[in-house]
Amino acid sequence: MLYKLAEMGAYHRTMKVSTQYLAEKTGISQQTASRNLIELDKLGWIKRSITTEGCLITLTDVGKERLKNLYSKLKIVVEAVYPLSVTLEGLVFSGLGEGAYYIKQDGYRKQFIEKLGFDPYPGTLNIRLDTDYDIKTRQELENYPAIEIEGFKNESRTFGPVKCYPTLINNKAKGALIFAFRTHYDSSVLEIIAPQYLRNQLKIKDQQKIKVEIFTMP
Amino acid sequence: MLYKLAEMGAYHRTMKVSTQYLAEKTGISQQTASRNLIELDKLGWIKRSITTEGCLITLTDVGKERLKNLYSKLKIVVEAVYPLSVTLEGLVFSGLGEGAYYIKQDGYRKQFIEKLGFDPYPGTLNIRLDTDYDIKTRQELENYPAIEIEGFKNESRTFGPVKCYPTLINNKAKGALIFAFRTHYDSSVLEIIAPQYLRNQLKIKDQQKIKVEIFTMP
DNA sequence: ATTACTACTCACCGAGTAA
DNA sequence: TTTACTCGGTGAGTAGTAA
Numbered sequence: 001m002l003y004k005l006a007e008m009g010a011y012h013r014t015m016k017v018s019t020q021y022l023a024e025k026t027g028i029s030q031q032t033a034s035r036n037l038i039e040l041d042k043l044g045w046i047k048r049s050i051t052t053e054g055c056l057i058t059l060t061d062v063g064k065e066r067l068k069n070l071y072s073k074l075k076i077v078v079e080a081v082y083p084l085s086v087t088l089e090g091l092v093f094s095g096l097g098e099g100a101y102y103i104k105q106d107g108y109r110k111q112f113i114e115k116l117g118f119d120p121y122p123g124t125l126n127i128r129l130d131t132d133y134d135i136k137t138r139q140e141l142e143n144y145p146a147i148e149i150e151g152f153k154n155e156s157r158t159f160g161p162v163k164c165y166p167t168l169i170n171n172k173a174k175g176a177l178i179f180a181f182r183t184h185y186d187s188s189v190l191e192i193i194a195p196q197y198l199r200n201q202l203k204i205k206d207q208q209k210i211k212v213e214i215f216t217m218p
Numbered sequence: 219m220l221y222k223l224a225e226m227g228a229y230h231r232t233m234k235v236s237t238q239y240l241a242e243k244t245g246i247s248q249q250t251a252s253r254n255l256i257e258l259d260k261l262g263w264i265k266r267s268i269t270t271e272g273c274l275i276t277l278t279d280v281g282k283e284r285l286k287n288l289y290s291k292l293k294i295v296v297e298a299v300y301p302l303s304v305t306l307e308g309l310v311f312s313g314l315g316e317g318a319y320y321i322k323q324d325g326y327r328k329q330f331i332e333k334l335g336f337d338p339y340p341g342t343l344n345i346r347l348d349t350d351y352d353i354k355t356r357q358e359l360e361n362y363p364a365i366e367i368e369g370f371k372n373e374s375r376t377f378g379p380v381k382c383y384p385t386l387i388n389n390k391a392k393g394a395l396i397f398a399f400r401t402h403y404d405s406s407v408l409e410i411i412a413p414q415y416l417r418n419q420l421k422i423k424d425q426q427k428i429k430v431e432i433f434t435m436p
Numbered sequence: 437a438t439t440a441c442t443a444c445t446c447a448c449c450g451a452g453t454a455a
Numbered sequence: 456t457t458t459a460c461t462c463g464g465t466g467a468g469t470a471g472t473a474a
Binding site for chain 2: 003006007008009011012013015016017021024025053064067068070071073074075077078080081082083084085086087131133137140171211
């Protein structure tokens with residue numbers, strides 16, 4: 001409805017239209033057209049004044065924003081080469097605590113703060129993927145654009161570059177998936193970092209099933 | 219709903235999702251999510267196969283087209299500088315038959331056929347605008363981009379350039395608004411041409427009120 | 437001619453539940 | 456665990472009509 005009004009000129013100017021004509025144009029009844037206008041007005045998406053010859057209608061800035069917003073969202077989906085996000089599922093398991101060693105390295109930590117926007121809890125949440133679908137999806141993920149964390153050297157050794165994806169864990173907690181400190185795990189394992197200790201925050205225990213939604217970077 | 223699936227990856231790949239998860243993501247019930255998937259499948263917008271762990275969903279080409287189509291329409295409205303169309307209303311009146319003389323000129327006629335896509339009936343339908351709103355809108359129209367018909371000379375005289383807008387008369391008949399053979403009418407008059415004799419086609423009589431939707435050329 | 441109120445209908449949504 | 460049926464309530468659309 002808002003779109004129809006926009007199309008008929010209310011996006012760019014103040015248009016005069018009768019509810020009857022609007023109804024014909026949109027294939028609804030005059031009464032419904034009238035009520036729709038009242039509702040759009042209440043929502044603050046259109047400005048509406050009634051004359052004896054019909055309604056004067058124009059989209060408000062809020063209404064225009066609504067359309068622009070929808071437009072932008074569609075633009076991203078339609079024009080993107082990669083999916084915006086993929087969701088994986090697996091079982092939590094205890095690792096060897098090796099992740100913590102890497103995360104604590106200042107060379108990584110500074111970049112996490114800068115590029116992910118949070119200071120990671122020193123430890124990783126390990127997830128084992130247990131279906132072919134998840135493992136296949138995990139592999140596809142490697143081709144999708146990521147946040148790049150650069151490698152570095154310190155006194156004793158070299159640390160390789162790392163790829164990250166912003167991640168939503170169990171539809172609640174924010175964190176990031178990291179690929180991967182030349183890990184000994186194969187591609188059926190995910191390593192997640194987060195600002196907080198996820199096992200406490202989400203009350204996760206070993207062997208529990210969790211879902212992670214992983215966002216690519218278009 | 220279709221958008222939500224696209225956003226979750228079904229636009230670019232085959233995704234596995236449970237109706238429960240989909241419901242949580244979209245704020246509806248599991249039952250409704252399930253039914254929505256069935257309906258989208260029936261419409262042919264998604265391809266759906268059911269496994270014991272959830273549904274495998276991917277958008278069909280038809281489904282993708284739907285989103286692209288909506289995207290294009292929004293793009294036009296949001297990015298356009300001018301309204302896509304304006305609607306004017308007025309009373310039909312009889313002119314002096316002068317329009318016919320101009321329309322019959324081959325120099326114009328050939329361009330009408332080429333640029334408007336129809337061979338105009340030799341005569342114009344004249345409409346007198348009778349409210350301030352319509353006259354003001356008619357004046358705004360002069361700034362909007364139009365189909366340009368070039369002027370020409372024949373043995374006896376010179377014919378000036380003309381601007382046209384595709385037009386829908388009474389929400390039924392196609393034609394074009396023409397601006398204007400250096401007309402003696404002021405800006406409260408519209409001259410419409412059409413492939414057929416509109417007075418017969420639409421059963422229009424003098425002094426009858428008609429609506430014309432005029433399309434700009436973005 | 438308008439807009440928009442009051443009823444009424446119907447379709448959609450979700451709870452319960454089967455498979 | 457899944458999906459998806461039936462059924463009952465609610466909200467959206469329309470007819471009639473007042474202003």
